[in-house]
Amino acid sequence: MPEFIISRRQINRLMINQLKQLRDKIDAIDSELLKLMSARAGLAREIGQIKNGMAYRPEREAQVLTRLCALNPGPLANEHIVRLFTEIMSLCRSLEEPMTIAYLGPQGTFSEEAALKRFGGVVTTLACNSIDDVFRKVEAGVAGYGVVPVENSTEGAVGRSLDLLLHTPLKVCGEIKLPIHQHLLALQTDLARIKKIYSHPQSFSQCHEWLNANLPHLPEVARINAASNADAARLAAGDETAAAVAGKKAGEVFGLTICAENIEDDPNNTTRFLVIGTQEVAASGKDKTSLVMSVKNRPGAIHELLAPLAEHGVSMSRLESRPSRASLWEYVFFVDIEGHQQDATIAKALQELRERSAFLKILGSYPAM
Numbered sequence: 001m002p003e004f005i006i007s008r009r010q011i012n013r014l015m016i017n018q019l020k021q022l023r024d025k026i027d028a029i030d031s032e033l034l035k036l037m038s039a040r041a042g043l044a045r046e047i048g049q050i051k052n053g054m055a056y057r058p059e060r061e062a063q064v065l066t067r068l069c070a071l072n073p074g075p076l077a078n079e080h081i082v083r084l085f086t087e088i089m090s091l092c093r094s095l096e097e098p099m100t101i102a103y104l105g106p107q108g109t110f111s112e113e114a115a116l117k118r119f120g121g122v123v124t125t126l127a128c129n130s131i132d133d134v135f136r137k138v139e140a141g142v143a144g145y146g147v148v149p150v151e152n153s154t155e156g157a158v159g160r161s162l163d164l165l166l167h168t169p170l171k172v173c174g175e176i177k178l179p180i181h182q183h184l185l186a187l188q189t190d191l192a193r194i195k196k197i198y199s200h201p202q203s204f205s206q207c208h209e210w211l212n213a214n215l216p217h218l219p220e221v222a223r224i225n226a227a228s229n230a231d232a233a234r235l236a237a238g239d240e241t242a243a244a245v246a247g248k249k250a251g252e253v254f255g256l257t258i259c260a261e262n263i264e265d266d267p268n269n270t271t272r273f274l275v276i277g278t279q280e281v282a283a284s285g286k287d288k289t290s291l292v293m294s295v296k297n298r299p300g301a302i303h304e305l306l307a308p309l310a311e312h313g314v315s316m317s318r319l320e321s322r323p324s325r326a327s328l329w330e331y332v333f334f335v336d337i338e339g340h341q342q343d344a345t346i347a348k349a350l351q352e353l354r355e356r357s358a359f360l361k362i363l364g365s366y367p368a369m
């Protein structure tokens with residue numbers, strides 16, 4: 001049998017040829033993508049002229065993403081398709097109208113990450129120094145939309161956001177669920193040298209067990225509260241013996257190294273954010289409605305109040321009570337239901353709720369994401 005001996009140089013040449021053929025194919029596809037993308041952008045601009053105002057349509061963007069995920073042939077995961085097309089829509093939207101998004105800053109917070117996750121990178125972001133300030137900026141029209149945290153899977157409700165929602169004329173236009181990963185960040189990686197840790201109180205409690213187990217030489221007093229995770233990272237960047245518990249982005253902004261990754265006690269730790277704006281969002285086909293209401297304080301009141309939801313077969317995905325602040329031991333209830341306020345059944349259930357409650361405010365209907 002004849003023997004074929006292929007030299008290393010021949011193998012290299014074969015590989016180079018194969019690479020070139022594949023790269024030529026990618027180039028051809030990129031040319032097509034460029035043409036298609038430009039055509040898409042042109043159409044978006046035309047749509048912008050017809051719509052005249054309010055470029056951002058959350059219900060339409062949700063439908064675009066849902067449709068593409070259902071069509072996705074792989075190998076890209078749906079999560080990647082969502083990221084890719086969120087950026088494409090962000091670019092197309094920017095041709096219609098530039099957008100400013102206010103978020104709870106400073107730069108590097110999870111709120112910023114949530115804002116970019118929903119709006120893509122082609123927006124101007126405006127870091128605010130409090131949740132109040134995010135509301136104020138949107139109410140004053142300085143920003144078109146705002147992004148505020150509303151609840152965390154480990155820590156529960158963000159009270160300030162709920163209190164502000166009660167009084168604002170703004171609408172809830174969307175929700176963003178962001179998996180929260182906390183890291184121990186410092187200028188150096190020797191844990192024994194760390195004398196103090198900065199973080200936001202919420203983040204400290206999300207990593208309580210990890211900190212106790214892995215930094216036993218540090219008493220709890222060495223945990224110093226910061227205004228935000230990003231602020232904690234800023235403080236740790238000024239001190240070799242300090243560390244911060246914060247997200248990756250905050251560490252990058254302030255030049256910190258990751259000493260330990262994913263130190264949150266619950267690996268499914270997730271924060272839910274709300275998008276607030278002046279827009280009444282149309283139905284997408286898979287929506288949620290948020291409302292807040294109160295009842296007179298008497299036995300069985302809350303049960304009676306919620307009965308219309310059960311009678312109309314409306315699912316409630318969240319019920320949160322907050323002191324009303326109007327009088328002692330009076331509460332307001334924040335309720336999320338499945339469906340859009342314009343759906344016939346939801347409208348009927350809401351009407352009955354309104355009749356039974358002392359106060360009811362619909363915060364908004366928006367795509368369930």
Ligand SMILES: C=C(O[C@@H]1C=C(C(=O)O)C=C[C@H]1O)C(=O)O
Nearest residue numbers: 044047055056057060061089092
């Ligand atoms: C093109 C539109 O405007 C915006 C951009 C979208 C897109 O790029 O697909 C979708 C919805 C809007 O936020 C539209 O309203 O259809």
